[in-house]
Amino acid sequence: MSEQAAELVQRFRDYLSREGLKCTRQREAIASVVFSSEGHLTLNDIHVRAQQVQPSVGFATVYRTMKLLSEAGLATQHRFDDGQSRFERADEDHHDHIICSRCGRIVEFEAPEIEVRQERIALGLGFKVVSHRHEIYGECMLPCRYGEEPSA
Amino acid sequence: MSEQAAELVQRFRDYLSREGLKCTRQREAIASVVFSSEGHLTLNDIHVRAQQVQPSVGFATVYRTMKLLSEAGLATQHRFDDGQSRFERADEDHHDHIICSRCGRIVEFEAPEIEVRQERIALGLGFKVVSHRHEIYGECMLPCRYGEEPSA
DNA sequence: GTTTTTGCAAACCCTTTGCAAGTGA
DNA sequence: TCACTTGCAAAGGGTTTGCAAAAAC
Numbered sequence: 001m002s003e004q005a006a007e008l009v010q011r012f013r014d015y016l017s018r019e020g021l022k023c024t025r026q027r028e029a030i031a032s033v034v035f036s037s038e039g040h041l042t043l044n045d046i047h048v049r050a051q052q053v054q055p056s057v058g059f060a061t062v063y064r065t066m067k068l069l070s071e072a073g074l075a076t077q078h079r080f081d082d083g084q085s086r087f088e089r090a091d092e093d094h095h096d097h098i099i100c101s102r103c104g105r106i107v108e109f110e111a112p113e114i115e116v117r118q119e120r121i122a123l124g125l126g127f128k129v130v131s132h133r134h135e136i137y138g139e140c141m142l143p144c145r146y147g148e149e150p151s152a
Numbered sequence: 153m154s155e156q157a158a159e160l161v162q163r164f165r166d167y168l169s170r171e172g173l174k175c176t177r178q179r180e181a182i183a184s185v186v187f188s189s190e191g192h193l194t195l196n197d198i199h200v201r202a203q204q205v206q207p208s209v210g211f212a213t214v215y216r217t218m219k220l221l222s223e224a225g226l227a228t229q230h231r232f233d234d235g236q237s238r239f240e241r242a243d244e245d246h247h248d249h250i251i252c253s254r255c256g257r258i259v260e261f262e263a264p265e266i267e268v269r270q271e272r273i274a275l276g277l278g279f280k281v282v283s284h285r286h287e288i289y290g291e292c293m294l295p296c297r298y299g300e301e302p303s304a
Numbered sequence: 305g306t307t308t309t310t311g312c313a314a315a316c317c318c319t320t321t322g323c324a325a326g327t328g329a
Numbered sequence: 330t331c332a333c334t335t336g337c338a339a340a341g342g343g344t345t346t347g348c349a350a351a352a353a354c
Contacts, residue, residue, distance in 0.1 A: 022328050022333055043318085058336040063319070081231065081285075083344090084318070098279050107277050114266050118288055125259050127250050127290035133233075134286045136270055138279035174308055174353050195344085210311040215344070235319090236343065 005035035008074055008089060015072040029054035030065040034075055040086040040097075040106050080106075080135060096133075100140040107140075157187035160226055160241060167224040181206035182217040186227055192238040192249075192258055232258075232287060250288040257292055 001009075012031045016023050033049045034041070041049075043062055050057045066087055069075035078086045080099060094115070095108040114134065122129045153161075164183045168175050185201045186193065193201075195214055202209045218239055221227035230238045232251060246267070247260040266286065274281045 020333085024328070024334065026335070056336080060320080060337080061335060064334085079231075079233070098274055098277060100279065101282050107279070109273050109277060111269060111273055114269055117263060117266055118286075121261050121263055122250055122288050122290050125250060125261060126293050127252065127259070127288065128293060129288055129290045130253050131290075132286070132288045134270075134284070136274050136279065136281055136284045138274050138281045138283075141278045141280060172308090176309065176353070178310070208311080212312080212346080213310060216309085 001032055001036055005032060008035040012069065012072060012074055015074070016068075021068070025054055026050075026057050026061045027065050027068070029057055030062055031069065031074075034066075034069060034087060035089050037089070040078060040080075040088050042084045042086055044084075046087065078133075081137070096135065098136040098138060101137050102139055105140055109136075153184055153188055157184060160187040164221065164224060164226055167226070168220075173220070177206055178202075178209050178213050179217050179220070181209055182214055183221065183226075186218075186221060186239060187241050189241070192230060192232075192240050194236045194238055196236075198239065230285075233289065248286040248288075250290060252292040253289050254291055259292075 009028065009031050012027070013023050015021075016027070029050045030046060033046055033053065037049070043059065043066065046066065047057065047059050047062045050062060066075060066077070066085075069087075070077050074090050075087050076090050078088070078097070080086060080097070082104075093110060095110045098107050098109055099105070111134075115132075118132060119129055161180065161183050164179070165175050168179070181202045182198060185198055185205065189197075189201070195211065195218065198218065199209065199211050199214045202214060218227060218229070218237075221239075222229050226242050227239050228242055230240070230249070232238060232249070234256075245262060247262045250259050250261060251257070263286075267284075270284060271281055
């Protein structure tokens with residue numbers, strides 16, 4: 001486990017303790033999987049990987065733990081157009097996503113100037129921005145194998 | 153039914169005929185409901201309203217007809233964070249949405265300069281934009297009754 | 305008369321929850 | 330000890346589909 005992952009796991013432990021919750025083998029396993037993974041994982045992905053660390057982890061526990069990690073601000077939940085929730089470890093920098101309609105590849109981008117405009121637009125309509133979702137669906141022109149399982 | 157709605161219904165008829173599909177009472181009822189409504193309707197909303205025109209319309213037919221209308225480019229499907237599909241009649245101008253987290257109110261906005269930036273970002277990452285989704289979630293500061301059923 | 309459509313009900317798929325048994329502090 | 334957790338399995342909630350009857354053309 002990378003140093004960064006280890007630190008995030010520690011932050012999760014702190015969060016649990018602060019909330020009067022318990023640190024269990026299952027939660028640690030799930031957290032370390034999420035913090036050690038790069039992509040945008042579905043609950044199933046996480047479940048499969050967590051079971052490699054702790055064979056007894058059940059799906060419901062993954063579900064409930066991801067809810068905790070989201071509440072703790074250590075993971076972010078996305079719902080892209082495939083109808084499944086996907087999670088990624090929280091980053092310092094906010095970013096959005098561009099998704100290839102053909103191969104499912106997901107690339108992240110940052111666009112501060114868009115965020116600024118968006119803030120201004122919302123204000124003009126009488127809204128205070130709480131969050132947003134900006135997804136671009138496109139076709140990637142890089143060599144990508146179409147039959148391939150979307151990697152993230 | 154407004155003139156605009158009538159014209160859209162006609163366009164749907166043309167589409168059906170072009171595709172070798174049949175024009176039925178149910179499809180007409182559903183189309184006229186969608187084209188005569190302002191907001192962002194769920195399948196259920198459409199079902200309920202269509203039944204007022206044609207009592208025998210079933211939910212599955214609404215589902216299948218909305219698929220046709222989307223394919224015909226006469227309706228647009230959105231999936232906001234409430235987990236349901238919502239539809240609106242197709243507009244000439246592309247727009248995005250800002251949604252009140254408290255009362256569910258949906259306001260539309262256009263931001264050509266964001267679209268331009270987004271196009272440029274995608275290109276830079278090797279993507280050709282096919283579509284996008286840009287939703288802002290915020291709190292509206294206008295008087296809005298919280299208990300109220302989200303209107304659209 | 306064919307072929308497409310419809311409504312029903314069931315299947316699906318992912319998400320969420322109730323509960324009795326298990327476990328961490 | 331004892332409240333918090335877990336895994337299982339079932340319930341939810343919206344979407345999708347198979348099929349025999351009905352309706353377009």
